[in-house]
Amino acid sequence: MIFCSVKKTVFAALLAGAGGLAFADSYPNKTITLVVPFAAGGTTDIVARIVADKLGRELGQAVIVDNRGGGGGSIGAGVVAKANPDGYTLGVSTLSTHAVISACNPKVAYNPVKDFKAITNMAGSPNVLTVNPKFPAKDFSQFLAHVKKNPGKLSFATSGQCSIQQMVGEQFKVETGTDILHVPYRGAGPALNDLLGGSVDMMFDNLPSSMSHIKSDRLRPLAVAWPTRIDSLPNVPTFKELGLAAVNEPVWYGLVAPANTPDAIIQKLNAATVKVLKMPEVQERLRASGAEPVGNSPAQHAAEIKQEMERMQTLVKKQNIQFDGS
Structure with a gap:
């Protein structure tokens, strides 16, 4: 049977x-x-x-x-x-x-x-870390030094709570041991507007959203999350190059x-x-x-x-x- x-x-x-x-x-x-x-x-x-x-x-x-x-x-x-x-x-x-x-x-x-x-x-x-051109750092090394000297005083903008931008920022904080204030917005557009206006200090954004502002020198790119350097941004290092492999996730x-x-x-x-x-x-x-x-x-x-x-x-x-x- x-x-x-x-x-x-x-x-x-x-x-x-x-x-x-x-x-x-x-x-x-x-x-x-x-x-x-x-x-x-x-x-x-x-x-x-x-x-x-x-x-x-x-x-x-x-x-x-x-x-x-x-x-x-x-x-x-x-x-x-x-x-x-x-x-x-x-x-x-x-x-x-x-x-x-x-x-x-x-x-x-x-x-x-x-x-x-x-x-x-x-x-x-790719994701990209950008700052307003008025930010007192010309490259990632200067940026990280400034952030570490000012714990809890600097902010990063995102498209909202539990957004990808927040996760990249939080992973960055873990890997660098830094303290940066998360400022959530209702969408990437308003977040970018305040970054361009200088109301917030930095943003971990998807590159297509920020590229036009980078090309017009309204934002300064400091690092990208990608396996290799981006052809259109040859002078911008990857997070992996900077010793932050965990942040280097596109x-x-x-x-x-x-x-x-x-x-x-x-x-x-x-x-x-x-x-x-x-x-x-x-x-x-x-x-x-x-x-x-x-x-x-x-x-x-x-x-x-x-x-x-x-x-x-x-x-x-x-x-x-x-x-x-x-």
Whole structure:
């Protein structure tokens, strides 16, 4: 009887697998929705639209972008987590939605690891430490010396409580043993405006948001979070060069599907997306927006998500960062 039961179980599994493969063979046969968990116009949205345009052509079906902003990205991510796992609702994974928010807010309505299947990391983007040109430091060495001489007197602006900018700033404080005041704003725009106006001293921002101000000499860059120096900022060292490897983590923009999406569909989406990311036109457009194409495997992006989630959980606990609901 046990042998018969085992045979039935194996047969059922084979049947399910065959059905999944057949489903993947016909996939996609209708429009795919790509949920961007932030408002239109930001780097996440730009990356998603660049890839979606070509991905739709590669798959033979339109890929439309649906912006679902709010909650630091948690609203849009929640939509994807609860969607039908048939490959027709995908989402953009970010350091914010899949690491920071869940670490800061234990009540978030999804698990970044268990409720999604990773497809690929589409692109990465550097972070940059900038100061107002009036700040009394011309380079990072002078900057760090000044910060250490003035504990608790200097401030860094962010787009809000539990934002990526705050996490980079908090990691910086841990690695350098410095005391800098966190000043959260309701968005990166107001934070940048006050940095430009001199109301706050520094900001750990995503490079695309700050680049125009750097080029116009309205902000002074002191360090970037990227594996190598940035071609457009050749004189600005990386945090790793400065002995701060833990701060040298760029942000990323991945592609995920709801948990239980058939593996055959995940592989099909991965192959198509990686092919798109190798297109010269796509690479050119991504780099023009301040992002670098990646295109890794589902397992590699899943590992990135898990690693960053654990790193943020450790940082939040160490720095006693409290989510205030804003």
